[in-house]
Amino acid sequence: MDSILFSAGTQRHVASQDWHSEIIKGDYRAVIFDCDGTLVDSGEAHFQSLRTALRAQGHDLDRDWYDQRTGLDRHSTLSALGAENSEPLDIALATQQSIDVFINAAATVSPIAETGRLVRTLAGAYPMAVGTNAETEVATASLQAVKLLNYFTTIVSISDGLPAKPAPDIFAHATKVLGFTAAKTVVFEDSKEGVSAAIAAGSDVIQITKS
Numbered sequence: 001m002d003s004i005l006f007s008a009g010t011q012r013h014v015a016s017q018d019w020h021s022e023i024i025k026g027d028y029r030a031v032i033f034d035c036d037g038t039l040v041d042s043g044e045a046h047f048q049s050l051r052t053a054l055r056a057q058g059h060d061l062d063r064d065w066y067d068q069r070t071g072l073d074r075h076s077t078l079s080a081l082g083a084e085n086s087e088p089l090d091i092a093l094a095t096q097q098s099i100d101v102f103i104n105a106a107a108t109v110s111p112i113a114e115t116g117r118l119v120r121t122l123a124g125a126y127p128m129a130v131g132t133n134a135e136t137e138v139a140t141a142s143l144q145a146v147k148l149l150n151y152f153t154t155i156v157s158i159s160d161g162l163p164a165k166p167a168p169d170i171f172a173h174a175t176k177v178l179g180f181t182a183a184k185t186v187v188f189e190d191s192k193e194g195v196s197a198a199i200a201a202g203s204d205v206i207q208i209t210k211s
């Protein structure tokens with residue numbers, strides 16, 4: 001798996017087999033992982049949960065449209081769709097229904113092997129958190145499904161009343177919970193919104209780019 005390390009205004013490619021050594025070389029003391037697209041492959045489950053909720057109100061969800069916005073939180077995605085449609089959309093209702101559908105289908109998500117392996121390697125040596133644009137109950141269901149939940153000190157999410165990425169607040173709060181400075185905390189992400197959020201929070205970030 002390929003990735004890009006963003007550090008001190010520089011970028012360089014890093015292979016997944018070198019992630020652990022990069023953490024050691026960088027003298028990082030804590031690690032934050034995004035959830036969707038980083039720890040779990042959940043794209044189809046999210047798409048289907050949103051589509052089901054939208055169809056209940058007489059709307060539909062185009063896959064290409066959705067794929068261009070996968071870094072957004074659920075509410076922002078539904079708000080963007082509502083703004084483009086002439087028919088009314090109850091965003092709050094669609095949000096809750098899509099959460100319920102996702103949780104019921106959480107067993108369909110699959111682990112991302114490379115990051116899962118890294119989490120298990122780091123366990124006990126580094127405090128770790130999840131920082132996600134998903135709701136806490138959604139991230140919890142996903143992490144339980146892939147047997148990673150117990151490795152993390154905390155899950156920081158939009159459910160904590162924090163603005164979604166690309167705002168830095170989720171990562172800034174997770175860093176505070178872990179107890180180290182942002183400079184000593186490295187973030188693993190896949191989305192451009194997440195990378196921007198991590199950099200704005202003052203952390204180095206490894207962006208997963210492809211398998």
